Amino acid sequence: MSEWDASPDDDEAGAVIKTVARQLRLWREAAGLSRPDFGAAIGYGDELIASVERGRRIPRPEYLDRADEVLGAHGKIAALKEDVAEVRYPKKVRNLKKLEADATELCAYNNSVIQGLLQTEEYARGVFSARRPPFPAEELDRRLAARVARQTIIDGSAARPVFSFVQCESTLRRSIGGKAVLRRQLEHLLEISALRNVDLQVLPLDRDENSGLAGSFRLLRLQGGTTVGHVEVQHISRVIADPKEVQLLDMRYGIIRAQALSPGESTALIEKVLGET
Structure with missing residues (x-):
């Protein structure tokens, strides 16, 4: 399709x-x-x-x-x-975009790739191209267009929503799409980290404790006061609404943030990795 x-x-x-x-x-x-x-x-x-x-x-x-x-x-x-305008995108992307539009705060931890909202178009193409079995060319373009469309929510001129991202250091060093693509991606992270409603942190590989080993996840705090989680693994995309499960993710995210570098220290590490790439 x-x-x-x-x-x-x-x-x-x-x-x-x-x-x-x-x-x-x-x-x-x-x-x-x-x-x-x-x-x-x-x-x-x-x-x-x-x-x-x-x-x-x-x-x-x-x-x-x-x-x-x-x-x-x-x-x-x-x-x-x-x-x-939006029905051309997959249903799960539309549903996720609706949740993001209703959120006052979005939190995300990633340990495999750069978080989707932070990806450059070239990096996102590299992520989708790495999929096996491979997507047909038209499906790849469809998913890429949907991902880029979601990224418009990050607007430096707005005070809301507030964003908190924690990236495992491994994602900064994984050369998806090639060295040139990775360099541009790291530069983009530095640009995003300068926005006033974005906190970007890095969890270093040399930490003795890492509470994010179970995998990537997201938290979305909605306008009505509800918080939901979101996990995506292999071909499964799941929104988590059960309060007990959301509470566990919320606690885990708080611990991961505490284990990560501060935003300023994280920027310095991204600059260091960029210089090495």
């Missing part, structure tokens, strides 16, 4: 796509245009027009803009771009 193919197993996205498809067909028919004539007018083939109108294909923004112009919809069709 490409990011513009409709997933048959995604009911939420399917409902949006069907509604958009119905509107496009009704506008075309009201204008008295056949599918081939409409396709010729907006610069797309009959097969793609049929796929869009049957809900098998998500219309791209430029498709909707051209349809709006040709059908004289005066912005009514172009406005549908907002409805399809």
Whole structure:
């Protein structure tokens, strides 16, 4: 699948796509245009027009803009771009993005790779490319686009949400995507660490105690006062809402932060590793 193919197993996205498809067909028919004539007018083939109108294909923004112009919809069709803006991403990514948007604080510990919200596009591509069995090229691009879209939540001009990241030192030295990609990634970490609503810490490899050996996890403190956890391993992505399980993760994260270097010391270590790379 490409990011513009409709997933048959995604009911939420399917409902949006069907509604958009119905509107496009009704506008075309009201204008008295056949599918081939409409396709010729907006610069797309009959097969793609049929796929869009049957809900098998998500219309791209430029498709909707051209349809709006040709059908004289005066912005009514172009406005549908907002409805399809996110349904092209996998459901678990959309759900996670909703939680992130509702969070006042996001905390994350990672011991395998750089946290997804902190990854450069090149580094993220390297992470996805390392997957075995490999993703098809279109699926890789779809996941990469979804990851980059989530990163817009980190905005240095905003006071909320507050971010706390702890990276195991091993993630700073793991050359995913090659040395040049790693260098740019380390530079990006330094840029992010300078934002006023971000605390970035590193847990050194020489620590005698490391409470993060069980793996990476996240905590999201939501606006209503609830805290949820999130873990992702292999092909499983799980949101944890049980208060007892969340409390354990919360305690563990506090211990990991205490074991890690301070933000200032962490910046110095990232600069040191960058100089060695």
